[in-house]
Amino acid sequence: MEFKELGLPKDILKAVVDLGFSTPSEIQEKAIPVLAAGKQDFIGLAQTGTGKTAAFGLPLIQHIEFEKPETQGLVICPTRELCMQITKDLAAFAIYQANPNIVPVYGGASISDQIRLIKKGAHIVVATPGRLLDLLNRKAIRLKTVQRIVLDEADEMLNMGFKEDIDAILDQTPEKKRVWLFSATMPGAVRRIANNYMKEPVEITVGRKNSVAINIEHRYYMMKERDRYHALKRLLDYYPDIFGLIFCRTRRETGLIADKLEKEGYDVVALHGDLSQAQRDAAMKKFRERTVKVLVATDVAARGLDVNDISHVIHYNLPDEIENYTHRSGRTARAGKTGKSLILVNTREVNRIRQVEKLIETPIEYKPIPNAEDICEKQMYALMDRVVKTPIDNEAIDRYWPVFYEKLKELHAEEIILKFISTELNAFLDYYKGSGDLNAAQEKGSRVKGREKERGRFNRNLSGTKTRFFINLGENQHMNKGALVRMVCSETGIESYHVGRIDIHARYSFFEIDGEVAPKVLSKLERGVYEGKSFSVSASQEKEYPERGYKRKPGKKKKHY
Ligand code: ADP
Numbered sequence: 001m002e003f004k005e006l007g008l009p010k011d012i013l014k015a016v017v018d019l020g021f022s023t024p025s026e027i028q029e030k031a032i033p034v035l036a037a038g039k040q041d042f043i044g045l046a047q048t049g050t051g052k053t054a055a056f057g058l059p060l061i062q063h064i065e066f067e068k069p070e071t072q073g074l075v076i077c078p079t080r081e082l083c084m085q086i087t088k089d090l091a092a093f094a095i096y097q098a099n100p101n102i103v104p105v106y107g108g109a110s111i112s113d114q115i116r117l118i119k120k121g122a123h124i125v126v127a128t129p130g131r132l133l134d135l136l137n138r139k140a141i142r143l144k145t146v147q148r149i150v151l152d153e154a155d156e157m158l159n160m161g162f163k164e165d166i167d168a169i170l171d172q173t174p175e176k177k178r179v180w181l182f183s184a185t186m187p188g189a190v191r192r193i194a195n196n197y198m199k200e201p202v203e204i205t206v207g208r209k210n211s212v213a214i215n216i217e218h219r220y221y222m223m224k225e226r227d228r229y230h231a232l233k234r235l236l237d238y239y240p241d242i243f244g245l246i247f248c249r250t251r252r253e254t255g256l257i258a259d260k261l262e263k264e265g266y267d268v269v270a271l272h273g274d275l276s277q278a279q280r281d282a283a284m285k286k287f288r289e290r291t292v293k294v295l296v297a298t299d300v301a302a303r304g305l306d307v308n309d310i311s312h313v314i315h316y317n318l319p320d321e322i323e324n325y326t327h328r329s330g331r332t333a334r335a336g337k338t339g340k341s342l343i344l345v346n347t348r349e350v351n352r353i354r355q356v357e358k359l360i361e362t363p364i365e366y367k368p369i370p371n372a373e374d375i376c377e378k379q380m381y382a383l384m385d386r387v388v389k390t391p392i393d394n395e396a397i398d399r400y401w402p403v404f405y406e407k408l409k410e411l412h413a414e415e416i417i418l419k420f421i422s423t424e425l426n427a428f429l430d431y432y433k434g435s436g437d438l439n440a441a442q443e444k445g446s447r448v449k450g451r452e453k454e455r456g457r458f459n460r461n462l463s464g465t466k467t468r469f470f471i472n473l474g475e476n477q478h479m480n481k482g483a484l485v486r487m488v489c490s491e492t493g494i495e496s497y498h499v500g501r502i503d504i505h506a507r508y509s510f511f512e513i514d515g516e517v518a519p520k521v522l523s524k525l526e527r528g529v530y531e532g533k534s535f536s537v538s539a540s541q542e543k544e545y546p547e548r549g550y551k552r553k554p555g556k557k558k559k560h561y
């Protein structure tokens with residue numbers, strides 16, 4: 001079906017073309033003809049990301065007489081972010097109308113500014129319930145002339161406790177009006193609003209109620225509670241190209257996790273109700289503009305968030321209200337795209353996975369938490385991609401070229417590649433050094449199979465009778481083979497013939513010690529100070545340092561991502 005078959009006037013169709021919408025979505029196809037005809041109340045049930053804004057927005061614009069200065073349309077939605085988004089969308093739909101005035105009103109911003117805009121003659125007011133009620137109580141806005149009221153994300157507004165506000169608002173609207181209600185789900189409370197304020201509404205459902213998009217891959221990971229945060233980091237590291245949302249259960253948890261991640265160098269920003277409005281705006285702006293790639297949010301704060309191309313939704317904790325899983329995962333895989341919804345659970349929470357499966361009527365696949373090797377591989381490939389795609393800025397390079405050239409001219413191209421890769425790889429190995437397997441033991445009879453058994457490939461010490469140690473001192477700290485042997489022997493009492501192979505690198509080194517005396521190294525030399533720099537020694541987790549560049553293991557299965 002095409003937009004022009006839906007009964008919309010030319011000037012609105014033109015705006016649709018400008019927006020680049022080629023065909024209407026299912027809810028648009030079904031809702032627009034009814035709403036454009038304009039005679040009936042309407043209930044539209046469709047999951048997030050199905051294009052509900054245009055489904056009500058286009059016919060709403062059509063019904064407004066823009067030459068009259070009075071308020072004819074009212075859209076009520078749960079959050080400030082959504083309020084601004086809808087206003088923006090409506091303005092785009094109304095681009096070919098004469099002087100449309102669409103005013104958003106929401107809490108946390110100057111009410112007097114909003115009053116001024118309303119006084120200028122708002123054709124449509126887009127409001128959050130609390131602020132609208134406030135304006136009504138101050139008599140700053142009158143709803144007598146309102147002909148059409150849209151309740152967007154009705155289920156969420158009720159979840160957020162706006163029932164009384166909505167009742168109070170609807171009680172002040174004229175008897176003769178149309179109500180258009182949009183919702184992802186139809187719980188009893190929404191049904192009651194419909195019964196109280198709507199007359200014989202046309203009800204249309206798109207897809208299954210409560211369902212989530214089929215192009216979302218649902219997975220869960222299981223760890224011990226104390227490893228939850230580490231597991232989260234593994235996932236973030238495993239998906240270097242993530243543009244995603246992390247959902248936490250409370251504002252406090254959201255703040256804590258975001259802070260921790262940020263301190264550890266992750267590009268994240270928090271969005272929750274304890275932040276000031278300005279902070280929330282700044283967070284949203286950064287995320288929208290992709291200056292940060294991950295938004296850590298509460299359910300409420302992220303509600304209605306319309307950001308496209310979200311690749312991953314991570315449930316740091318499942319929501320208390322299991323129904324909210326649908327809203328959360330609906331943030332990804334919008335407008336026909338695919339996405340992943342990843343759930344972290346501890347061993348006692350597996351039964352909640354079953355609840356979610358029931359809710360979404362889709363099985364959720366168990367996945368092992370990626371180990372260091374998996375992550376390293378992913379990161380290295382991502383790096384290669386970045387390198388290949390990086391444009392060369394000749395002008396900028398000219399300045400440094402002579403020095404670079406002088407330093408590198410002796411090396412073969414292949415050697416440069418190996419060194420370049422190793423620089424990055426070493427940093428990773430270093431970072432993940434000693435990190436083990438976070439997958440929690442599965443209970444008997446759980447459906448988990450396969451891969452988690454092959455855990456720890458990276459972490460086994462394969463050096464036979466010798467134990468390989470890592471020390472975070474290298475050439476840069478003036479460490480060399482002789483000095484290392486001297487230090488190890490004098491500190492531990494181990495004879496020098498027990499010291500095996502030594503590899504000195506720029507910032508760290510490896511050394512091997514015969515197995516029978518190896519325990520002494522950790523007991524006597526775990527920490528210390530060398531030439532003023534404190535160091536630590538640990539049993540190396542690497543089988544062997546890949547001196548010849550990073551090679552994929554032969555026969556290893558290609559990962560899918
Ligand atoms: P919902 O309110 O159902 O969650 P939105 O109205 O926010 O969904 O729309 C989701 C995204 O899909 C928006 O970015 C919107 O611009 C886009 N969109 C809506 N309708 C169409 C269409 N017919 N063709 C292409 N993109 C669309």
Ligand code: MG
Nearest residue numbers: 052053152304
């Ligand atoms: Mg919407």
